[in-house]
Amino acid sequence: MEPIKIDGEQGEGGGQIIRSAVTLSAITGKPVDIENIRKNRKIPGLRPQHLLGVKILAKICQARVEGLYVNSTSLKFFPSQGLNLDLQEDIGTAGSIPLILQVLIPAVSLMKNSLKLSIIGGTDVPWSPTFDYTKYVLTEALSRIGINFTSEIKRRGYYPKGGGLVETQIQPCNCLNPISLVERKTISAKIFCSYSHIPKEIAEKEIQNAKIILGKNGFNCEISIKEENALDKGCSILIFSHDKSSVIGSDGIYQKSLSGLGESVAKKFIESNLGVDLYLSDMLVVPLSLIKETSVYRVKQITKHLETNLFVASKITGCKYGIGKLDDGFEVRISGVSDT
Known part of the structure; x- marks a missing residue:
């Protein structure tokens, strides 16, 4: 199968497009070819914090990966069959554990696999959701869709030293459910x-x-x-x-x-007085793009990260989406082509 080409300059043009593309690639089994990675950043290409999430996911779905090195501006990801694993990983910096979990949680669960992961890195660092946001907000939202995981902190890891320790268990998804958060x-x-x-x-x-x-x-x-x-x-x-x-x-x-x-x-x-906050609005796109029924949620603003995820999801899954302007925000509707 020829890989689906993804332009890394689309949307926010950063790490989000990589995370979303490889996640959906693993779930759907469709290979992806991401080009122009972080092309307009001060230091273009993959940075160390982008690598580990892809490496772990590659282990889980036995993927062949090309271009997975620091400063690489292109990445090819060819997934295979998923495995149930028990892993111990160390980011080696204060790189964000929550951003890595954003890749692994939907991918592992929707591949109908399980993962037990112990990971060392940053739990509460700049340009990332905090660990507590992952534990108390993302957990709740994904559970309503049918994706379940537990995540416990054993040690905090702040910037710049990191050293935080998190233990996570991800369960296989049995049934995906549409949502309405308005x-x-x-x-x-x-x-x-x-x-x-x-x-x-x-x-x-x-x-x-x-x-x-x-x-x-x-x-x-x-x-x-x-x-x-x-x-x-x-x-x-x-x-x-x-x-x-x-x-x-x-x-x-x-x-x-x-x-x-x-x-x-x-x-x-x-x-944030509507259905979801700005950060959750983009995290929901990947699983919702795989559900036949229409999901709807309302948010105060349409962020670049949300635009990026909608672009990537429609490119890989063929899902349909629409954005409507409200008096006090926006309504997002997503309809997937088929359940995973």
Whole structure:
């Protein structure tokens, strides 16, 4: 079978297009040829943080891979039959564990395989969802589709040293279900904060700032603050809510200063008042593109990552999608050609 050609300059033009293409390739069994990888970035081509997810997936689906090296601007991925595996991996840097799990979770489950994975790297790092977002938001959303996994943190890994340890178990999917997530109706929210090597009172102040903002907007809050072991100092905050017609999360991490972190995360959460948040909107595309029935969700903005995933999914699976403008956001509809 000739590989499907994917232009890596499409959409956000970065790592997202690689993750989505190889995930769908593994699930569908269709080989892909990705060109112009990160062509317009300051350092073009594959970076170390992009490699491990593809390497692990290649092990699982016994894929032949061409171009899998640092700075490569093209990648060919030829999948084969999936395996049930128990793996131990080390990114070797503070590379994002949540971004690697974005590749592995739907791919393994929808190939109807299982995976037990212990992985060392970054759990809460820049330009990535936090581990807690993966555990409390992505887990909930994917479970409604029929994709189930558990993920437990054994040690936090902040930038730049990393060293975080996560254990994940992914189960085979038995049945895919369409979803409808259009409007948040709950007034209950949970705030989860983890921190390491910073004064507790500083973290508590940020959480109180977040609680005040949520309270002014009518939300009842359940708060959890936990000091955790890590090599570097750091802090992450997640605010999330679930109800029948919405799954929404907002997160942020300590970088140069904690000042304003709680307020920033709370304001993003308040703004996400439709069915899903901006980050979840693109993570849902891969599984939904494989379901015959139409799924619908509403989001405040159409991001480049969402555009990228819709482009890749339609190219590989042949799914149909539409985006409609609302008074306060957008509605996304996705219809797959056939169930996996």
